[in-house]
Amino acid sequence: MKACDAKDGVEDGILGDPRQCKFDPAVLQCQGTGGDDCLSAQQVDTVRKMYQGVDTADGRTAAVPLLPGGEPDWLLRSVGNEKMKLGLNSLLGAPFISYLVKKDPNYDLFSFDPNKDVEEAERSFARREIAATDADLGPFFRHGGKLILWHGFNDPGPSPVQTAKYYEEVAAKAGGAIDDRARLFFVPGVYHCRGGPGPDKFDALSALDDWVEKGTAPARILASRADRKLSRPLCPYPQLARYSGSGDQSDAANFTCAGP
Numbered sequence: 001m002k003a004c005d006a007k008d009g010v011e012d013g014i015l016g017d018p019r020q021c022k023f024d025p026a027v028l029q030c031q032g033t034g035g036d037d038c039l040s041a042q043q044v045d046t047v048r049k050m051y052q053g054v055d056t057a058d059g060r061t062a063a064v065p066l067l068p069g070g071e072p073d074w075l076l077r078s079v080g081n082e083k084m085k086l087g088l089n090s091l092l093g094a095p096f097i098s099y100l101v102k103k104d105p106n107y108d109l110f111s112f113d114p115n116k117d118v119e120e121a122e123r124s125f126a127r128r129e130i131a132a133t134d135a136d137l138g139p140f141f142r143h144g145g146k147l148i149l150w151h152g153f154n155d156p157g158p159s160p161v162q163t164a165k166y167y168e169e170v171a172a173k174a175g176g177a178i179d180d181r182a183r184l185f186f187v188p189g190v191y192h193c194r195g196g197p198g199p200d201k202f203d204a205l206s207a208l209d210d211w212v213e214k215g216t217a218p219a220r221i222l223a224s225r226a227d228r229k230l231s232r233p234l235c236p237y238p239q240l241a242r243y244s245g246s247g248d249q250s251d252a253a254n255f256t257c258a259g260p
């Protein structure tokens with residue numbers, strides 16, 4: 001946060017565009033004997049993998065990069081605690097792999113080898129049933145459908161990087177710009193569905209209703225917080241919220257949506 005917070009022009013504990021934050025955790029590596037306030041070489045390597053993602057030797061995606069800013073929630077999701085040794089993600093990931101892919105309730109998740117097992121997971125019936133990766137929304141669009149996608153920029157589970165990729169794939173399938181049919185809103189500083197330092201309360205349903213019923217495409221969606229004064233516009237991808245340079249930094253009125 002120290003390295004990147006000010007890049008968006010506002011020091012507020014929120015990364016307006018975490019994709020622009022290039023942070024190498026090596027600066028936190030322990031010198032000498034180490035301690036609780038630094039990372040071992042192994043831990044630095046792990047954090048780098050979280051930021052960079054993991055690909056298999058044959059080019060499959062094993063893990064999509066997570067964006068800087070959501071690290072506090074990694075503790076719950078991916079690091080774990082006394083009650084959940086592998087973290088919250090493993091509550092989903094371990095049964096998925098053990099029961100549905102390996103069909104072995106005693107399967108040891110630590111034996112998972114991306115170079116062998118990702119391909120097997122992709123072939124599994126569970127993946128075919130669950131994965132929503134088809135980018136051809138042609139029938140939906142021809143029917144007059146409107147789509148609002150949103151994703152917390154600091155989601156520590158499913159990565160927003162994948163959602164941006166999916167949106168681009170839908171556009172490519174449709175043959176060009178789709179912002180008259182589908183818009184994607186990233187929510188800065190927000191974790192999985194809610195939580196985090198960002199504004200996580202907003203009404204995407206009314207925005208969708210106005211779009212369908214009145215033909216008014218959402219140029220921005222107003223977001224706020226329940227626990228303190230903070231409002232910001234959510235901007236349609238690839239636009240980002242920009243501070244005007246003057247006025248209250250916790251008031252959406254002083255931000256505009258502009259190209260990256």
Ligand SMILES: [Ca+2]
Binds near residue numbers: 005006016
């Ligand atoms: Ca900031």
